[in-house]
Amino acid sequence: xxxxxxxxxxxxxxxxxxxxxxxxxxxxxxxxxxxxxxxxxxxxxxxxxxxxxxxxxxxxxxxxxxxxxxxxxxxxxxxxxxxxxxxxxxxxxxxxxxxxxxxxxxxxxxxxxxxxxxxxxxxxxxxxxxxxxxxxxxxxxxxxxxxxxxxxxxxxxxxxxxxxxxxxxxxxxxxxxxxxxxxxxxxxxxx
Amino acid sequence: xxxxxxxxxxxxxxxxxxxxxxxxxxxxxxxxxxxxxxxxxxxxxxxxxxxxxxxxxxxxxxxxxxxxxxxxxxxxxxxxxxxxxxxxxxxxxxxxxxxxxxxxxxxxxxxxxxxxxxxxxxxxxxxxxxxxxxxxxxxxxxxxxxxxxxxxxxxxxxxxxxxxxxxxxxxxxxxxxxxxxxxxxxxxxxx
DNA sequence: TTAATTACCTACAGTCTATAGGCAATCGCG
DNA sequence: CGCGATTGCCTATAGACTGTAGGTAATTAA
Numbered sequence: 141x142x143x144x145x146x147x148x149x150x151x152x153x154x155x156x157x158x159x160x161x162x163x164x165x166x167x168x169x170x171x172x173x174x175x176x177x178x179x180x181x182x183x184x185x186x187x188x189x190x191x192x193x194x195x196x197x198x199x200x201x202x203x204x205x206x207x208x209x210x211x212x213x214x215x216x217x218x219x220x221x222x223x224x225x226x227x228x229x230x231x232x233x234x235x236x237x238x239x240x241x242x243x244x245x246x247x248x249x250x251x252x253x254x255x256x257x258x259x260x261x262x263x264x265x266x267x268x269x270x271x272x273x274x275x276x277x278x279x280x281x282x283x284x285x286x287x288x289x290x291x292x293x294x295x296x297x298x299x300x301x302x303x304x305x306x307x308x309x310x311x312x313x314x315x316x317x318x319x320x321x322x323x324x325x326x327x328x329x330x331x
Numbered sequence: 332x333x334x335x336x337x338x339x340x341x342x343x344x345x346x347x348x349x350x351x352x353x354x355x356x357x358x359x360x361x362x363x364x365x366x367x368x369x370x371x372x373x374x375x376x377x378x379x380x381x382x383x384x385x386x387x388x389x390x391x392x393x394x395x396x397x398x399x400x401x402x403x404x405x406x407x408x409x410x411x412x413x414x415x416x417x418x419x420x421x422x423x424x425x426x427x428x429x430x431x432x433x434x435x436x437x438x439x440x441x442x443x444x445x446x447x448x449x450x451x452x453x454x455x456x457x458x459x460x461x462x463x464x465x466x467x468x469x470x471x472x473x474x475x476x477x478x479x480x481x482x483x484x485x486x487x488x489x490x491x492x493x494x495x496x497x498x499x500x501x502x503x504x505x506x507x508x509x510x511x512x513x514x515x516x517x518x519x520x521x522x
Numbered sequence: 523t524t525a526a527t528t529a530c531c532t533a534c535a536g537t538c539t540a541t542a543g544g545c546a547a548t549c550g551c552g
Numbered sequence: 553c554g555c556g557a558t559t560g561c562c563t564a565t566a567g568a569c570t571g572t573a574g575g576t577a578a579t580t581a582a
Binding site for chain 4: 334335337372376
Binding site: 144145146181185186 | 528529530531532533
């Protein structure tokens, strides 16, 4: 009997591939078992359950995304950094839609703490420092940027821009310009 | 034998309630059958399948959301309209998380055309006209607003703001201020 | 080389979607 | 009012999924 060589790491990586190919919903224990030519029950020797495996896939995605953002941000600040950071996100989501979906999972508090989400948040914070916001306003700026990126990418992935001109790519650029504008003219709170 | 009185409309409305109570994933044919005290197979006499039922639920949500936005927008323009429109979305998502989730479903082209999504888009467009953007820029403004709203609401719903100060409510206000600022200082395209 | 561990197995229980075919309650027509 | 057509719900069944229990064979370590 030749062993299939299933490990948790290989399962997570297969889950990520499968998610990118066929969507997160296609990632099932059964599908992974088929991919490794093994019975579903055998998969449970390596993971505690599907949920935990998907959490691991989310962590993988956040790690890869943080790495790419770090690369793209190197040596940049201000508007350049803003665009690089945002593009790293959109590019990753387009190249790895299933991983991106996984990264949207609501993680437990400790899973979130152990993830690279904090690293990504620090990048965003560093970008804000180039705009001269107060420390208190930086977090709002981070949230504006995060909302714009996540919202745009989600709508684009959902085909929301498909049936109206102009192209999503063009709007993406203009949306980032708008975010840059608001950061450079950061409004004081209204009452 | 007393009849349970299952109809498609009642199923859709039960699906919406169930989604709000327990999440969209909890909406199953079996769960609905239990709620109507009927066998799962009987549900299929009224719907073609789960997918179509969830699509109907999405249409319901979009319709309700458009109605609320219309109410809240009445008589407003400019910044007031922007805030009313955005708040209508966030309030609806918070009050009806399952319906909101359903509304994020990728709809078929004709389902999308038959939905109230177009009505909502026209509201957004009307708001832009208060900012004096060119017709070509209005669509980018609509997409900025849509991205910010959807992104913020998604992150908030996913608990992304839970473990850092300040409150999501405060940032929401500041994010909308920022969007308003960028619309009032709408940047011309870079290169 | 044998004992412990690990990788995978079969078998099973319980959940879900969906279809086929049947009986009975109700509706509509003469 | 009565009878046929329709419709509402049924049982039975198939196939996919998650997850558990308990067993056997392959590998590793003493």
